Amino acid sequence: MKKLFPLVTTDIALFTIQDRSLRVLMVRRANEPEFGKWALPGGILNPGDDAHLDATAQRVLSGKTGVDVPFLKQVATFSGAARDPRGWSLSVLYYALLPSDQVHAVAGRATDAIEWRDAYAPGSGLAFDHADLVDAALAMLRDKVSRAALPLHLMPARFTLTELQQTCESILGRPLDKSVFRRRLKDELCIEQLPGEFVYGAQRPAQLYRAVNGFRF
Amino acid sequence: MKKLFPLVTTDIALFTIQDRSLRVLMVRRANEPEFGKWALPGGILNPGDDAHLDATAQRVLSGKTGVDVPFLKQVATFSGAARDPRGWSLSVLYYALLPSDQVHAVAGRATDAIEWRDAYAPGSGLAFDHADLVDAALAMLRDKVSRAALPLHLMPARFTLTELQQTCESILGRPLDKSVFRRRLKDELCIEQLPGEFVYGAQRPAQLYRAVNGFRF
Structure with missing residues (x-):
């Protein structure tokens, strides 16, 4: 059956600093599609629970990592018929900043392996279009800092x-x-x-x- | 019945220059909800027709104005349970630029009155959260030009x-x-x-x- 409604998700690029290097959190997918591949933490909009997509992103990130982040902001929306085998989908991408002294608080769920990857080289073979999503989130963060904003949310x-x-x-x-x-x-x-x-x-x-x-x- | 799927739309802030003033196109709504109120041109995603949301925005704008614009770019996504009485909704906002010598080509459909409004004062009582949408689109355009980008898409x-x-x-x-x-x-x-x-x-x-x-x- 042709789906009339798109799948609506949020994905979050969570950045922190480790060993003087900018890192982004990746989660290994424990379900199909793209089983076993690494992806940004993400999840499906629940209109019954979420007042708006910012709330979806907070809920999803908190559920996948166990932490509530002090900074979370929308980057852009990725969409199309081809990016997810389940059908027409739309992902609203956020980026979030975690202070470097709170990295220890991040824990994947029992089913999910997590890794902090170099944000400039998050690895090949990421799930879906998530390589593009990391690039877009990184570009927005760089742009802010290059315009003299101080990334204090990343500091201890x-x-x-x-x-x-x-x-x-x-x-x-x-x-x-x-x-x-x-x-x-x-x-x-x-x-x-x-x-x-x-x-x-x-x-x-x-x-x-x-x-x-x-x-x- | 509680809707499980959000309403997904695109809205477009179409800018041009008239009389040395930045204008934005508004359309009077010919249907409920918000019947009779002025709104940005917008329309609903059609997963069967649209390869991605950029295509939705092009199709919607072209259908509402009769022109294909040379520049159209995503601004941000507005969402929530409260912004549209039809239920949980999500609007992906775009902005578009029309050369000032092509304003004459823009025509509303038979059912729709259109007006070019001052982008800095588009009027009170706009439909939905469209006053916020105009502000966000204007902020993105201003930001680009303040960073020395030339708005050549607006020039004759x-x-x-x-x-x-x-x-x-x-x-x-x-x-x-x-x-x-x-x-x-x-x-x-x-x-x-x-x-x-x-x-x-x-x-x-x-x-x-x-x-x-x-x-x-």
Whole structure:
């Protein structure tokens, strides 16, 4: 029978920072179609439960990873007759940011293997058109950071300015000039010093900062 | 009966320039719900006909206006249980650009009144959440032009640099510095002079230009 209604799903590109590298969460599919292939976490819209698609994305991501993320935003909608063997389908893609000190809280369900992959090289043979979805989400994140938005949702509770710069560099895929970066932060209202808190190491002590409540990305 | 499937539509914000002002096309609804209210042209996905949602948007816009537009791009997806009285619905919003010398080709169907409204003030009491949709489409167009993209899809076949600047100003809602604008166009590969073609008026003759085939926006 010809389906008259499209399959409506949300997929989420969840990014974090590990080992100074931008990572994206992939889940191994435990069901047909595309059984065994790696995909972004995703799930089907439930009109009875979900007030809107943002709620679908939150519910799906929380169900697949066990965490509620502080930042989740729509990227674009992918659609067509050919992208899913079950029929005409439509996926509303979101991207989400997870602070690097909360990676340990992410756990796949019993049936799902999960992996944090290099966002710039998430692997070949991904399910459906998910390679395109990762690209689109990464492009939106890069675009924001290249326009001087600070990806504070990826930072741990306390961080140094060097760590913040490294996070921006991981997203942009290129080094930033330290003095230009520091100068830009001078008037930044989204971060504040933690008085008397420093990281001590081989170098001189590094001031610790935190994100100010209600900062925008 | 509770609907298990959402209503999937596309709506299109079609922009053009009239009298140096950015306009958006509105259509008066000839059916319930929201009968008689003004709305963006839109229509329902037909999985049997449409290869993907871009095709839905092209088909819908062409059916409602009689023109095929040279530029059409997805903005965002609006969704929820409350935005349409028919039930859970999802609208994928597009924006489209129509050259100012093709406005005459746009005609509503017999049942539909159409109006070109000021894009910055499209009127109160629009149908559904279409005021939000116009805002989102306008924001995307402004953002592009503020990042130095040239809105050549809005220009007539032949235009002066002053007309191009005025179009950018209509979109941005603010004046641009002429010498800065001209300097930026110096290395621009998207436009070319039409040799020997000028506009003669009260001022000194103004060189005419055209968009180069295959320019990107």
